[in-house]
Amino acid sequence: MKANTPNKPLTSQNQNTPLNMAATYRGLQLVSHFQPILSVSHRRPVGFEGLIRSRDSRGHSLSPAVLLNLPQTSEAHLSLDRLCRRLHMHNFARQVQDESWLFLNLNAQSLVEQQPDVGFMQSLFTQTGLPAHRMVIEILESEIHDRVYLRWLIAHFREMGCLIAIDDFGAGHSNFDRIWELEPDIVKIDRSLIQSASHSSRVERILTGIVSLIHEAGSLVVIEGVESEREALIAIAANADMVQGFYFAKPRPDLYPAADYIDAIDDLLAKQRSQRFKASYQHNQDFKKIETLFRQATSHFAISNAFDISCNLLFQERRAVRCYLLDEAGYQMARNIYSPFYQQQLDKRFTPLISGDNANWSHKHYHFRAIENPGQIQVSRPYLSVADSRMCITVSQTVVVDDRLFVFCCDLDWQDD
Structure with a gap:
């Protein structure tokens, strides 16, 4: 890796912030971006997801999907996956001042045939000073069909001390039996569900039920892909522990200060209370009409x-x-x-x-x-x-x-x- 040398530090609030690091891969420059994952109750970020961004020699951006499809072998996939993890951990360690988590995506294509090496992650813990319990390993379980190997993989990272998150739950062929079987610490619910819930009260009830079932299984819930105020209010009403999405913050190289979110979350909580009160009031008004008839019927x-x-x-x-x-x-x-x-x-x-x-x-x-x-x-x-x-x-x-x-x-x- 090499140091990235932009014209100004990553945060304008502190001129002494260390410069971010970049990496080169097949003529592309790779950099880390981070998107906050917010605890609704704590009113602040409790974690950040590391996301890779790439540019070619002309400065044109490539989508993450294009980048991740460049490797042609499992060895090449693993090499790129490790490069991304190394980049994210170093850049996260240079900025973080609290005990927040770093969410790291594992490339499932690299893990199907290439077993992870304990020494690689242990060396990163030593280099960055980030302890294992600050890492949340995101696994897209639907891409790993060998259940025995999937359980082994989760046990491998859990034995290191990392937390385990199942990513994109609710998309594709996600099944609840994987939650009971794998016992992840965190389940990230795919954007498709919150998007559908914003257009359908029926799906909104289903989402609330899904969150409740995941809680019963002993896992925390992140609703990701929140892109509007309505979706944010639905996520709060569904009792999600954490939320993530463009409505709160877009990914960027530096970490958002915790103070940026207090007013925004307080405003959402106030609106959600107001909605709950109005719904309860309307329910009571509707029922008063029915109550009179019901008392007449039972008395008769x-x-x-x-x-x-x-x-x-x-x-x-x-x-x-x-x-x-x-x-x-x-x-x-x-x-x-x-x-x-x-x-x-x-x-x-x-x-x-x-x-x-x-x-x-x-x-x-x-x-x-x-x-x-x-x-x-x-x-x-x-x-x-x-x-x-x-x-x-x-x-x-x-x-x-x-x-x-x-x-x-x-x-x-x-x-x-």
Whole structure:
């Protein structure tokens, strides 16, 4: 490697900052760029991903994809991969002042046939002064089909003391079984998911579920490729631990100061709280209209024991889909009673699930919460109804009729706007 000699230091704030280093490869000049990975809760970068940039002799930039396709053999791929790692680690060590991580991508093509050498990384730790626990090794697991070798590779870097990140999860053929099997420290969710979530409430819910499942598996989550305020707000709402993308910062040779992000993240958190409050307020306003009808229906049933007529009171609300009655043990007492409006929309493909005869719903939150809180209206979160495979919420309450305890339930249509 050779020292890069630009006209000015990499950061204008400190004229004593060491100059970055560059490398030459097949007539190209290679330099390091770094993109911050931000912890939402800490409101600052906790890591930086090292990204390679290249220029030809005329100063024209080459895309990373073009550069990484230049090698023709696994040995050549490994040589370039090591050159990039060496460049990133040296340039990162020259600038970093805190305990932040350096995320390093491993070229899967170089690792399929060429096993990594412990001595190479150990010498870099010594040269740069960066300890192994500051390194996050990013592996694109979908490109390594030999699972035994993939597990060995992860164990190899983990034994050094490095953290392991699975990159681009959610793209291509990513499977959750790899998460359970490989137990990465961090999972980076591919941009395609946050991009789709910004256009679809359904995908937004799926993203939240994916983050939750990864957390259950014991891994932290980075949502990468965040490029707009809406995507940033969705990532925060999905409970991502960290975020990365052009919305926050583009890759550049020097490291962004932590103070640059405090106001921006505080602003996002304030907007997310406001969105949550508005959604909760609207939900409450919508429910107040339904609550009055639901109280009328349950009171009528308690006096008359005429369930059909009681349900008709609720069907004045256009969102009311079906009513059904459960006993104290959760057994359904009769068939579902559907709103006349929704009877015309029933999907015959789900006919085996439409009838609730002899069903037992004691394991459902709308039953056991009603039993645990007699006389109090219970409102579920939105969920997919098994009766017709549509999103709904269930309103339920215990009702005593002739000294018997029942749970009166009404499903409300809760489709995305």
